[in-house]
Amino acid sequence: MLQKQPSELALLCEEFRKNNHIEPAQFEQYQVKRGLRNPDGTGVMAGLTHICNVHGYLIADGEKIPDEGRLTYRGINVKDIVDGCTRENRFGYEEVAWLLLFGTQPTREQLEKFNRILSSYRELPEYFAEDMIIKAPSKDIMNKLGRSVLALYSYDSNPDETSLENIMRQSISLIARMPTIMTYAYQVKRRHYDKKSMYFHPIKPEHSTAESILRSIRPDKKFNDEEAKLLDLLMIIHAEHGGGNNSTFTTRVLSSSGTDTYAAISAAIGSLKGPKHGGANHRVMQMMECVKEKVKDWKDEDEVEAFLEKIVRKEEGDHSGLIYGQGHAIYTLSDPRAVILKTHAQRLAKEKGMDDEFALYQLVEKLAPKAFLNVKGDKKVISANVDFYSGLVYKMLGLPEDLYTPMFAVSRIAGWCAHRIEEVETSNRIIRPAYKSLVDSQKYIPLDERK
Template sequence: MTESESLFIGRLSVLAERNDPIDKSLYDKYDVKRGLRNKNGTGVLVGLTSIGDVVGYEVQDDKKIAIPGRLVYRGYNVEDLIKDAEANNQFGYEQCVYLLLFGELPTQSELDHFKEYLGSLRQLPDNFTEDMIMKAPSADIMNKLARGVLASYSYDSNPEDRSLSNVLRQCIELTSRFSTLTAYAYQAKRRYYDGKSMYIHNPLPELSTAENFLRLIRNNKAFTDEEAKLLDLALILHAEHGGGNNSSLTVHVVSSADTDTYSAIGAAVGSLKGRRHGGANIQVSAMMDDIKENVKDWSSETEVKRYLEKIANKEAFNRTGLIYGMGHAVYTINDPRATILRDRAAKLAHEKGLDEEYNLYKMVEKFSPDILYEKHGDGKKICANVDLYSGFVYSMLNIPQELFTPIFAISRIAGWSAHRIEEIVAGGKIYRPAYKNISAERAYVPIEKR
């Protein structure tokens, strides 16, 4: 952009900002459900789902009563799914995909067949890598992933068929290929934006999603079983989070317009990229780097607490007043995903000699709720969310920061697919909420009189 173009856009930005303010008191006057949330903090009920449940409170006499958090997939507590995978020394993400798509736990035979089918689809279509990834690399992998999803439409011989069998076929293909799309987009980014070597490995059909992803992003294709199992755990925890989270709601909204699968899933990727949604784990990592740089003694609770207070007061880090990795729309006492990742991270941190850094994360979790409560005084205490520990886990697995949010997408495509199918089968009505216009009508002014 030239200097004159920059000045022109700057003037237009001032004009746009000046003409689009809305008095915040009007939201109360018209009882606007901002963010589709009621005044008591609960979400506005806009749909029904049988796919997943996010439990963090009960409503008694129109008041939210906090309870320990639970995450449920098709009626099963996710902690039981994890325990089962660990007890049998298996990768559990593929079983979660089966459960979310078909509503029932598979037998071993059904699971083996499904895993074999997923594995057979991991290769991208002929010429896709060269034409759709290498010829137009992106500095942001989420944008490249969204483009890859939309480009998949052109490689589908039957992209517009909305029948259940065809949509299911499309969703399974995308679920299988997301890890390959992401890994190749990362390799292209390394080559064209970072000036580093690019390694394009073939996925192996016999490997799990977690194993294949680690194989594809590493130049030597090497990974340990422990590393793959920890990544698999993260994939299980991120696979689904109810119909009300922003990206899954996006799938419902876009699907309700009777569009194709690739348009719906591409929109969900765009939603997940947002810093208030899937992009939050990168913000956590940036914040923690800032804390590590500015707190001299990481073991000092006094120093850590003082710096967190500065962040909350908009005096440090990015001066937004946000402590990233803290707070959730549903969970209040605890986010079960954060609890599970925190406990698993402890072992790996000890093995890698990162106990001091791990304890720093725990101090952020310990002090932030009280700091933010005292700062805002809204009567609501908050807890750490999954983003506080997910980035730390990925960094210990030597996964680059730019892949943190794409990993979320590799997992959540399972939930998105289930919600896409649910909307097609049980929806039937296009989403059309109301927006109230608050501007007065004006007499038109001819251009020569302006």
């Protein structure tokens, strides 16, 4: 039997691998901080910011000590923001956007005016939806978000100016328009790829961002106040997470080059799409579906633990060896966002009759560290991160899985814009780290003499 010959592409890939291997030991030899991480896992200090602080551990005598997680926006604990809005029974995402952009807590008058400005920007430019979204459907909403944001450059009469006034105008318009782009892209995806009906509902100026999203994605336009407030809570805790997370750092890297707002934000969306970043909530849901399907008794700790060990050994799941939603680059004992979400997820699970599924999530959260210890001997302190429960809450809210990561982007746009403005206004130096070259010198060989 004749063996199948390798394809041209396979041969090209083989040529690459033959000439481009880097031994892992060489990173240590040259003290390369892969992922811009120090040897103890902490991030390399790359900048200064007033916008956000992410606290997950203490340093004492040069040792990293696990600690309860804290997330603060402009010095205010995000839990206090959530609790305040809940206590006053009002929406908070727009207030958080103001806080991140300007650094102060808005007065009632300032917030009402800001809401009116956001509302005035929600509509897309004339024919934008037809030309950029309807005529070019995408099965992936994140890619459509990135393409559409980049396309808004062509509809801006002053796209390149990097004055504070111009970037602020662009930022506010993007915060307002991202949800509209997302919901349009979702409806078009439904029609083109899922062969279902699509709906374009008129935007109500009086609606909050969360209300506007729910109304736009539901055929009957109906939602209740509790659902909208819960989606608003999700948006609050996703709005910002420091300058070092991958998508925000991407925003700052591009902004440092002097490029336009649309290019910087589009790149951030591409970063967030990755399964190691914002796309993780989608992977959590896929992983948990696998657990639910293959674990017979969801309450049997031994059976659940054994299955998680199979995931770590790359025998189950997506064979990555990762238990998605567990562990974080900074948080150790707890992710404050996950703590907030877990409380609301538990309450909602009771209402939706999903107690057993929620209990399984809790069990996976409990047993994941033990699975890593048993398989890899990894004693690192880990806890559930925000992605572990966010997908479940979206599911219980009836949001389609297509929108889990896009909702993250629609929320994080406020943080991205705040960091872009800060980078342009305060740093004024292009970000340019160094790479050590491992190539030996060689002579140029004329083409006909090469072997």
